[in-house]
Amino acid sequence: MTADVSHSAPAWPSPLRDLARQLPQHDRLCIAFSGGLDSSLLLHLFAAITPASIALSALHINHQLQPNAAEVDAFCRDVCARLSVPLRVVSVTVPVKAEGVGGLEQAARAARYGVFEQYLRADELLLLAHHGDDQLETVLFRLFRGSGVAGLAGMPFTRALCARALARPLLEFSRAQLEAWAEGAGLPWMEDPSNSDQRFDRNYLRNSVIHR
Template sequence: MTPGVRPAPGYAFPETLLAPVKSVCGYRRLWVALSGGLDSTLLLHLAVLCHPGVRAVHINHQLQANAGETEIFCRDLCAGLGVPLEIRPVSVTLGDGPGEGLEEAAREARYGVFEALLEPGDVLLMAHHGDDQAETVLFRMFRGSGVAGLAGMPKSRSLGAGRLARPLLGIERSELEHHAHQAGLSWRDDPSNTDQKFDRNFLRLTILPALKKRWPGLNQRLQHTAGACSESNFLNQRLAELQWKSMGQRARRLPVAGLSALSLPEQKNLLRWWIGRAGYSAPSLSDWSQVLDDLLQAADDRSPELRADGYTLRRFQRELYLVPEEPALPDEPVELQSNQTVHWGEWVIRLSPTGTSKGHRAPIRICTRQGGERLRFHPEGPSKSLKKWLQERAVPPWERRRLPLIFRGLKGEEELIAIGDLWCSEQYCGSAPVAGWRLIVERDCN
């Protein structure tokens, strides 16, 4: 057995360490994120003492010279404790955005693995402790974070299909280190943890010790600050949700009149919440007031917009739209075959036969607007300009350009039979389509 795999004979961990780990409940599978360092090694021992069937996952970032030795240590540790271990190597790729250094890139890679690993009902335990929380609050303060950032790390949150829990968040690192030594545990230190070119290491090794010497009990003070900011953030989110519901609670549209009736702080709060609800990050702007003024005060015939990461905020008439980046459309028209699914940008299009289907049918093709198209609502009725019809329906310009137009017949004699999910000829819809074929056009709004 590897030395240090189990606590020294006769040593019992105190209830102050065991109780928060025991309190984790309601899981299908319980995982421990095992780096091989002191904190996660101790957490694994505590989890094994408190719960049956514990699993572990080790992320090998392949960045340090001792990465292979640390992986072997984790294998031996888990083998000695009878814990199934998943080893996941990752390649860390540096981004080119602000704050996307090596630390952030490694974190993104690590959490990407965790999200893919966790299944519904799974809980992943992470060994963040009180010093980590203090470090996080200060780090975010220096980066200019608001109350959401200064709330620090939550004790629990969703992650992928499962949940993340940090049972040691209220315990100081010195206490963890004391009991790890008393228990005779061994671990592997990451040599990069002493490199002060990384901001967090500089905070941990230089700034925090000086602050703690000046203000004893600093961790508890910062915990209190994080708690107060967490409550403020909760109230901000609750207020934004109530205001959003009062404005019609549409996922990607907000009425300009409703937003304009709010104060500037309320406008900013609602927009941040609304963007976050859609799964995006609100842009970091030095002057939100100017941006909001451009978006909300523009005349109805203007189309101001704000481009952000993965989406654009657009103004059309009296509404503000959140428009995700959409996949590219085909360069050429696509012919739609029977029982075939065509993915057209954000659209999914199918042609299904019904009980009255005939073997032969006219060709059907999909394309975008070229200009001059006309539609006919009834076979013998008058035609109407598609451009004018879309304007009457207040379809935003950027959506008009992407709408799939579906035509039946040979080129030069074609008939428009569907316009996205806005309209479909009665010959191809309903419970018994006249043509014997049902045209299904759906928009993927995820």
């Protein structure tokens, strides 16, 4: 969906407005902004509910793997400009023929977290837009890979990231809930064309197991 950014502030439901109070203590917030549905909702939400005393910014990582990467870059810049949220865009090189456990998906994740560790400030809290469906995929993914009990616990709401910290405030919501709220608010987002590629383990779980 690529609707125009709404000129009026959405009436965010209370479960979303309450998220700010659940976060660890912080002076600065950074939204990991991919341009997709989940991170677009997260960005618009925190642009609306973050007090002026907290410095808010966004970080877009271009993995240079999709044919529309330049279009997504431009989209992210435009959205952040309209919201007056400073944006840093970082391009990374992911080995297309990545081998080993996780393959290309794991290589992209490693590149992404390398950027987080390099560019985030020590006093900055990173917000990721993982939701409840992502959590289920993670647990199933680890189960199929033979993870132990600790791995089956799934993604934590918060965790350390070197000298920094990250949080996943949307974990308690399903993607269907987020999409309904985003559409109701008239938010724009870009679809990732790789989401339907069954060659990726998580896409197979999402499309052929969870939502079959």
